[in-house]
Amino acid sequence: MKALISTGGQGPDFEKVKDIFTHVNLVVAADSGLNRLVEWGIEPDFLVGDGDSIDTENVATKKYSYNPAPRDKDFSDTELAIIKCLEKGADEIILIGGGEGRLDHTLSNVGMVKKYAQISLWMTSKEIITILSPGNFITHHLPQTQLSIFPLDDHSGPVKTRGLVWELEHIDLNQSMSLSNRCVDSEINWEITQGRFLLLATYE
Amino acid sequence: MKALISTGGQGPDFEKVKDIFTHVNLVVAADSGLNRLVEWGIEPDFLVGDGDSIDTENVATKKYSYNPAPRDKDFSDTELAIIKCLEKGADEIILIGGGEGRLDHTLSNVGMVKKYAQISLWMTSKEIITILSPGNFITHHLPQTQLSIFPLDDHSGPVKTRGLVWELEHIDLNQSMSLSNRCVDSEINWEITQGRFLLLATYE
Numbered sequence: 006m007k008a009l010i011s012t013g014g015q016g017p018d019f020e021k022v023k024d025i026f027t028h029v030n031l032v033v034a035a036d037s038g039l040n041r042l043v044e045w046g047i048e049p050d051f052l053v054g055d056g057d058s059i060d061t062e063n064v065a066t067k068k069y070s071y072n073p074a075p076r077d078k079d080f081s082d083t084e085l086a087i088i089k090c091l092e093k094g095a096d097e098i099i100l101i102g103g104g105e106g107r108l109d110h111t112l113s114n115v116g117m118v119k120k121y122a123q124i125s126l127w128m129t130s131k132e133i134i135t136i137l138s139p140g141n142f143i144t145h146h147l148p149q150t151q152l153s154i155f156p157l158d159d160h161s162g163p164v165k166t167r168g169l170v171w172e173l174e175h176i177d178l179n180q181s182m183s184l185s186n187r188c189v190d191s192e193i194n195w196e197i198t199q200g201r202f203l204l205l206a207t208y209e
Numbered sequence: 210m211k212a213l214i215s216t217g218g219q220g221p222d223f224e225k226v227k228d229i230f231t232h233v234n235l236v237v238a239a240d241s242g243l244n245r246l247v248e249w250g251i252e253p254d255f256l257v258g259d260g261d262s263i264d265t266e267n268v269a270t271k272k273y274s275y276n277p278a279p280r281d282k283d284f285s286d287t288e289l290a291i292i293k294c295l296e297k298g299a300d301e302i303i304l305i306g307g308g309e310g311r312l313d314h315t316l317s318n319v320g321m322v323k324k325y326a327q328i329s330l331w332m333t334s335k336e337i338i339t340i341l342s343p344g345n346f347i348t349h350h351l352p353q354t355q356l357s358i359f360p361l362d363d364h365s366g367p368v369k370t371r372g373l374v375w376e377l378e379h380i381d382l383n384q385s386m387s388l389s390n391r392c393v394d395s396e397i398n399w400e401i402t403q404g405r406f407l408l409l410a411t412y413e
Contacts, residue, residue, distance in 0.1 A: 081388050105309045107335050109357035109409045113388045115316070116359075131311050153313035155320075159363040184285050184317045205313045 008095035011038035015104035015130035035086035054082035104129025151207040154183040161200025168193035212299035215242035219308035219334035239290035258286035308333025355411040358387040365404025372397040
C-alpha cells in the first residue's frame with residue numbers, strides 16, 4: 006500500500022507531483038506540510054504533529070482527525086507521520102517537502118530515509134531523490150540531468166554505472182559522494198553490491 | 210594556524226562572523242563564496258574553484274592569485290579550498306556558507322566536515338555548527354538556545370550531557386539524532402566516549 010507524506014520545508018511544484026496523488030492510498034500531513042496540501046486543494050487522511058507551524062485557518066477548516074502531539078516529544082513530526090503510515094499498512098512511502106531551510110531538519114529527514122526502508126522517493130523544491138538498493142537496474146532521466154550519489158549506509162559497497170559522464174566503478178563511495186555528476190544518456194545502468202544510496206537528481 | 214573558508218550557499222550575517230577575521234591567518238574563497246567576502250570588503254588570500262558562480266565584476270577587480278579549476282574535476286570547490294588551507298599549513302579551519310539550497314551541496318559539506326578533522330566550526334545562515342570530539346568538556350550558549358546533535362562517524366559512541374531539557378544519557382545517538390533539544394542553562398557539560406558529533410545551535 007502506497008502512502009504520501011507532506012512535511013515542512015520547501016517542496017516541489019504541484020505540477021511535478023500531482024500525478025502521484027492518483028497512485029497513493031493514504032495521504033498524511035506532517036505539521037506545516039498541511040499548508041502545502043491545503044494550497045493544492047488536497048484533503049489529507051491524517052494530520053500529525055505538534056501543530057506549532059500549521060496555519061491556524063487550515064486547521065479550523067479541517068475534516069480529518071487530528072490529535073495534536075505535545076511539542077516536547079521523542080519523535081519529529083515527520084517520524085510521527087511515518088509511524089502513522091506504517092500503522093495503516095503502508096509498505097511504500099513517498100516523502101515531499103523537507104528541502105532547504107535548517108540543516109538539523111535536513112539531517113533529520115536524511116536520518117528518516119536511512120531508518121525507514123519503506124521510503125522510496127523524496128521530492129524537495131530542488132531535487133528528486135531516489136533511494137537505490139543493491140541489485141542490477143536502470144534509472145531514467147532527461148539527458149544531461151545533474152546527478153549526485155550519496156552513500157546512505159555504513160559500508161555501502163561498490164557501485165558500477167553505465168551512462169554517466171564520470172562512471173563510478175573506480176570510486177570508493179563509502180568514503181565520499183559523487184557530486185554534480187551528469188547523465189550522458191537518458192538511461193543509467195546500475196550495479197550495486199551492498200548498502201543503499203541516495204540518488205539526487207536536480208530538477209531542470 | 211587558523212584558516213577561514215568562505216564557500217557558496219547561504220552564510221551568516223557579517224555581525225556574527227566579523228570578530229573571527231581578526232583571529233585567522235588565511236582566508237580562502239571557494240568560488241561564489243567570494244561574492245560574500247567582496248560584499249564585506251574582505252580580500253581573500255586565495256580564490257579557488259571553477260569560477261562558474263562568481264560574479265564577474267568581483268573577479269575583474271581581484272588582486273589575489275587565481276587559477277580557475279576545470280568545471281569537470283574530482284573535487285568540489287569547497288574541497289579545493291580545504292586542500293589549499295592544508296597546503297598552507299592550516300591545522301584549524303572555519304567554514305562559512307553552505308546553508309540551505311541544494312541538498313547535494315549540503316550533504317557534500319557534511320561529508321567535508323566528516324573527512325577533514327581540521328574543520329572545527331561551520332557557520333551557515335541559520336545555525337552555528339561545532340564539531341564535538343571525544344572527551345569531557347563544556348560548551349556555552351544563550352539559555353533556551355535550540356540544539357540538535359547529529360552523529361558524524363560510524364559507531365559514534367555514548368554521549369552524556371548535563372544542562373539540556375532532554376539529557377542524552379539513555380539515547381542511542383548512533384541510530385538517530387537529537388532534534389530541537391534545548392539548553393536549560395548557559396553551560397552544557399559533555400561526556401563523549403567515541404566518534405564525533407555535529408552540534409547545531411540555531412541562531413536566536
